[in-house]
Amino acid sequence: MKFRLATGMSILGLVLSCGTALGGTLEGPLQIIVSKDQQELKIYDGGVVVATSRVSTGKAGHSTPTGIFSILEKKRSHFSNLYDNAPMPFMQRLTWSGIALHASNSVPSYPASHGCVRLPNDFAKTLFSVTRRGGHVLITDREIAPQRVVHEALFKPAVVVPDTPLLADAGLRPALIEAGDKSVEVAMTDPKPAVVTPVVQKTEEDPIRILITRRGxxxxxxxxxxxxxxxxxxxxxxxxxxxxxxxxxxxxxxxxxxxxxxxxxxxxxxxxxxxxAGKGTPPNGQILVRQKFKPLIEEHITIRNPEIALGTHFLLAREVDADKGKAEWYGVSMDNQLPQTTMKRLGITTEADAALPGAIARTLDRLDIPQDVRMRISSLMGEGASLSISDTGLGPETGEGTDFITVTRKVQKAEAAAVQGGKKAKKKKKASSVTAVN
Missing domain, CATH: 1.10.101.10 (PGBD-like superfamily/PGBD)
Known part of the structure; x- marks a missing residue:
């Protein structure tokens, strides 16, 4: 997504009583991250926060899913057909199954919605005016922030004059992904259109979307x-x-x-x-590329040490300069605990830890991407290109008219440890209080 925030459009519209923003002129692909534990939305320009807002995500029984999403549809006026025709102005759809960002008169800074992400009216209106379809939105259980990632495996722009057409017309090969132990009840149930043809002008603002995952x-x-x-x-x-x-x-x-x-x-x-067949060993990874919600490339890659989970990572390219062959990548690692059945099916014996420093670099170290594939992708590189890495492939939310959507699963071990730690702290505090009173 490319925001173009200029002084003349009144950046204070992003602030009002909702949050904070930086002044001046900002150009480039910005990143939207919603933190469920903080009940907060932050917009990042590289590694710098340029705007914030409080939010309300899904309450108990209507949990908002976490993962890597993108804006599939935008409507200034929308009404829920599940909850008494409730108004959902400045709606920005994240999944065809019914999750969206939208304005609300009730944003109490704690989980209160039926699955969507509620935003204060003024913030939602201004955010709506500066986003475009295809812009990424990350929803996480705990707060994360993009960090600069420098690695030789990351793609850089290149000018290629091939003997044959660059773009493959390979179709999608769907796989399954676990979204968690419980189903998600959502606030929108509009059916997915039979054929989705996003009306998007072909410009430099239509960046490619790359997914690296295991073969299913x-x-x-x-x-x-x-x-x-x-x-x-x-x-x-x-x-x-x-x-x-x-x-x-x-x-x-x-x-x-x-x-x-x-x-x-x-x-x-x-x-x-x-x-x-004389084809060597079976490939265990694949790389897929989409642009304007349509598949362009699907090729084999090799994942070294496949018994170690790749983890779930998202990176966004900025300052892409084709003349100099340079690009700045900013990335985050997301919590995503794989079910034991999935780990067994994929042959994974070591889980990923998103909190470890250098998690992205360690994953990139294990990827062998054929040079011809790298060159094809490099020739498509532009401002705002993104790279998602996941163990679990294409999920049911990824289909016609979407980018690559990765739904993550909450790390239960971390949750249990946090709960246990909280109980111990509470017990210790109570004991101290009793001692003080005596």
């Missing part, structure tokens, strides 16, 4: 189907669907290669199929 079971099956076909085993259309024809082809391959005949898709089967 469906992606692996699609590759196995395609390779079995080349080896003479008719697995049918490489669609990632585990049907009768695919099972028959797998069994035939297993018999021919002296493997256990069970028709199952396993890492061992994938390794055998790749080796037989």
């Amino acid at each position: 079971e469906r992606e692996m099956l699609m590759d196995i189907q395609a390779l079995l076909n080349t080896l003479g085993y008719d697995a049918g259309m490489p669609d990632g669907l585990f049907g009768k024809q695919t099972v028959t082809a797998i069994r035939a391959f297993q018999i021919a290669e002296g493997l256990k005949e069970d028709g199952m898709v396993t890492p061992e089967l994938a390794a055998a199929v790749y080796a037989k």
Whole structure:
């Protein structure tokens, strides 16, 4: 998202009684972060806070999901069709399932909504005027702040004159993501349009969105189907669907290669199929690129030490200069505890810790991205390009008419430790009080 906050547009409109902002002229991609524990929204220009506001997120039973979102739709006037046609002015939709930023007359600085993020009227109005569809919004359980990240693996702009077209027309390969233990009840239930065609002018303000994640079971099956076909085993259309024809082809391959005949898709089967086809080892990662909500690139990458979780990270590019081949990246690491079932499925034995210094750099150290892929992405780099990194792939919120949406899961261990620590502190304080009285 690119905010253009000039002196003439009255930056005080972002302040009023809602929060604070910096004066002067600010140009560049700004980052919106909503902290649930602080009940506060902050706008960052790089690592500097330029505006703040109190918010009200979802109350108990209507929790606001956390994660990496982007603005999918904007409406000055909107009404809830679930809660008595309640007004939701200056609505900025974050998910098609019903989560949004919107203005409200009731923003008590504690969780009070039915899932959306409420903003004071004046702040919401001015924020609405300076955002655009595709702008990122992060919602977190605890307060985080962007930090400058310098790493050789991060993309820089480059001018490339290829012999063949740069942009792949690869379709999406959906995977599953766990959004938490409980379902989220939301304040908006407008159905997702059958076909979403965002009306966005192609300008320098339409930055690319990059996602790096692990390859899912469906992606692996699609590759196995395609390779079995080349080896003479008719697995049918490489669609990632585990049907009768695919099972028959797998069994035939297993018999021919002296493997256990069970028709199952396993890492061992994938390794055998790749080796037989002369393709080396199966890739365990993928990189995807979207622009204007549409898929452009989907390619394989390698994740070293795959037993260690990647974690969940978000980075935004600023000061992108194609002439100098430079870009400044600012990033955050987000809490996201993977369920044990997911860790087992992905072969993860070591969890990520978002609070550790250098978490982003350690993850970037483990990514091997083919040079030709890097060059294709570098040729698309512009101001406001973003990079999301996640273990769990494409979730149900990511689809047609969206950027890459990553829903995170609260770290239960941290929560339990905090609760236990609070109880101990309270008990200690009570004992001190009794001693003082006596």
